[in-house]
Amino acid sequence: MIPPMPPTGYRGLSLWHDTIDDIEPRPSLGTDIEVDVAVVGAGYTGLWTAYHLVAADPSIRVAVIEKEVAGFGASGRNGGWCSALFPASLKRMATERGREAAVRMQHLLHDTVADVGWIAEAEGIDCHFDQGGYLSVARNPAQLERVRDEVADHREWGFGEDDHRLLDASEVMAVAGVSDALGGSFTPHCAAIHPARLVRGLADAVERRGVVVHERTAAVDVRSRRVITAHGTVRAEHVVLATEGYTPTVAGRRRAIAPIYSLMTATEPLPEDTWAQIGLDKRTTFADNRHLTIYGQRTRDGRIAFGGRGAPYHYASKVSPLYERDARVHAALRRILLELFPVLDGVTFTHAWGGNLGVPRDWFPSVRHDRHTGLAFAGGYVGDGVATSALAGRTLAAMIRGDDPDDLASLPWAGRTSRDWEPEPLRWLGVNAVTALMTSADWSERRTGRPSRAASAFWTALGQ
Numbered sequence: 356m357i358p359p360m361p362p363t364g365y366r367g368l369s370l371w372h373d374t375i376d377d378i379e380p381r382p383s384l385g386t387d388i389e390v391d392v393a394v395v396g397a398g399y400t401g402l403w404t405a406y407h408l409v410a411a412d413p414s415i416r417v418a419v420i421e422k423e424v425a426g427f428g429a430s431g432r433n434g435g436w437c438s439a440l441f442p443a444s445l446k447r448m449a450t451e452r453g454r455e456a457a458v459r460m461q462h463l464l465h466d467t468v469a470d471v472g473w474i475a476e477a478e479g480i481d482c483h484f485d486q487g488g489y490l491s492v493a494r495n496p497a498q499l500e501r502v503r504d505e506v507a508d509h510r511e512w513g514f515g516e517d518d519h520r521l522l523d524a525s526e527v528m529a530v531a532g533v534s535d536a537l538g539g540s541f542t543p544h545c546a547a548i549h550p551a552r553l554v555r556g557l558a559d560a561v562e563r564r565g566v567v568v569h570e571r572t573a574a575v576d577v578r579s580r581r582v583i584t585a586h587g588t589v590r591a592e593h594v595v596l597a598t599e600g601y602t603p604t605v606a607g608r609r610r611a612i613a614p615i616y617s618l619m620t621a622t623e624p625l626p627e628d629t630w631a632q633i634g635l636d637k638r639t640t641f642a643d644n645r646h647l648t649i650y651g652q653r654t655r656d657g658r659i660a661f662g663g664r665g666a667p668y669h670y671a672s673k674v675s676p677l678y679e680r681d682a683r684v685h686a687a688l689r690r691i692l693l694e695l696f697p698v699l700d701g702v703t704f705t706h707a708w709g710g711n712l713g714v715p716r717d718w719f720p721s722v723r724h725d726r727h728t729g730l731a732f733a734g735g736y737v738g739d740g741v742a743t744s745a746l747a748g749r750t751l752a753a754m755i756r757g758d759d760p761d762d763l764a765s766l767p768w769a770g771r772t773s774r775d776w777e778p779e780p781l782r783w784l785g786v787n788a789v790t791a792l793m794t795s796a797d798w799s800e801r802r803t804g805r806p807s808r809a810a811s812a813f814w815t816a817l818g819q
């Protein structure tokens with residue numbers, strides 16, 4: 356069944372916003388202020404940075420400036436996979452900074468998944484964190500070949516059975532009753548969360564520690580040592596830009612990040628007899644191994660929240676609420692979910708929404724801080740930002756404070772910059788061509804069972 360029209364206001368942004376307490380915007384900035392650190396954007400990146408700054412030194416004065424409300428962006432709307440996935444491969448990280456740095460980064464990403472859980476618990480944030488791992492299912496021979504290659508690749512980097520293991524079809528079925536499963540892989544390094552509960556809880560947590568959060572305050576210009584808004588100017592020694600997919604809307608940064616839309620849909624809470632057939636008892640997150648990303652989770656209230664890519668990139672990196680609802684893509688997502696779990700036939704879908712994620716030109720996230728200008732940035736997570744942003748915030752806080760006992764500033768993503776995207780219309784042509792390529796590669800793999808050469812060539816060209 357087609358979902359009803361979305362409710363209005365912030366509650367209508369997503370399933371997640373619709374299942375938290377009412378959102379009462381915090382006061383806007385009312386005057387010029389001066390702080391030590393100004394953070395632009397109250398998503399995970401901005402709030403984790405603020406959190407680690409004041410957790411390490413309660414005397415640091417931090418102000419967070421948010422255009423709408425905390426969790427308005429991708430951090431409130433995502434698939435809730437708190438995973439150790441990273442868009443740049445170990446090979447790429449090693450090419451840039453050496454094998455040891457690449458492996459250390461992956462270990463830190465593993466640890467960060469659990470860190471999110473324990474910090475949330477310590478701060479009293481009930482974000483429905485359940486670390487049930489991630490199941491990648493192979494549903495055709497090409498996907499099976501890729502899953503095997505991925506697990507073999509992890510072995511070569513020194514990761515063992517406890518990190519990634521191959522599953523045969525019956526082992527997959529023991530976790531989730533997915534149709535046509537030929538096999539798959541499992542990693543414990545992923546938790547399912549309620550994303551809006553985490554980001555809203557983080558905003559409360561930083562406030563309790565003395566950070567000032569100004570909502571409904573858009574930064575119109577972000578410069579060295581100052582953030583200019585229509586309500587006043589924030590002067591600060593350090594300025595953190597944490598606007599991810601919205602970065603192209605900030606003056607002078609149109610080509611820094613391409614905003615790509617990822618869309619989601621959710622079912623009504625399912626009855627126990629349906630869950631008995633689907634499984635996912637530990638809330639293991641799931642996907643199959645297609646090229647055009649899909650992702651799903653069993654929510655604490657017994658729904659399936661399911662999303663994927665495939666929405667078009669919009670000319671000149673435009674972002675708009677209009678792009679968050681695309682009937683064609685939402686229908687495709689519902690169809691794919693029914694293919695995965697035919698038992699869902701006839702179920703009601705209650706929510707459909709979307710949001711933008713930030714893709715840098717080289718698909719390699721970055722964390723950087725320029726000591727001379729005081730300007731800092733973290734992002735470009737290409738859709739793997741839930742746990743990654745927590746590590747980014749910890750790293751930025753260490754860089755800004757100049758106190759880095761864990762040597763986070765030497766990680767492969769630290770201090771690097773992706774080059775800008777091409778001007779239009781090349782950007783539009785290029786980004787949408789990649790989506791079309793992935794769609795047709797999946798179609799051909801489903802038909803022939805053979806890995807798509809075109810898709811492999813793309814990943815190889817990217818250095819993956």
Ligand SMILES: Cc1cc2nc3c(=O)[nH]c(=O)nc-3n(C[C@H](O)[C@H](O)[C@H](O)COP(=O)(O)OP(=O)(O)OC[C@H]3O[C@@H](n4cnc5c(N)ncnc54)[C@H](O)[C@@H]3O)c2cc1C
Pocket residue numbers: 395396397398399400401420421422423424425426427428429430431432433434435436437438572573574575597598599600601602604605616617618619650662709710711712713733734736737738739740741742743744
């Ligand atoms: C539908 C969807 C599903 C996803 N699923 C997953 C997943 O399952 N797992 C995963 O790891 N990642 C996922 N991601 C990606 C992940 O959600 C993001 O990488 C992450 O939330 C980025 O956090 P952020 O704080 O950097 O950006 P955001 O959460 O987007 O925050 C940026 C904030 O900046 C504010 N802002 C913008 N412009 C201004 C301005 N001028 N002045 C002040 N404030 C401004 C925005 O309102 C917003 O609140 C998904 C993304 C989407 C869209």
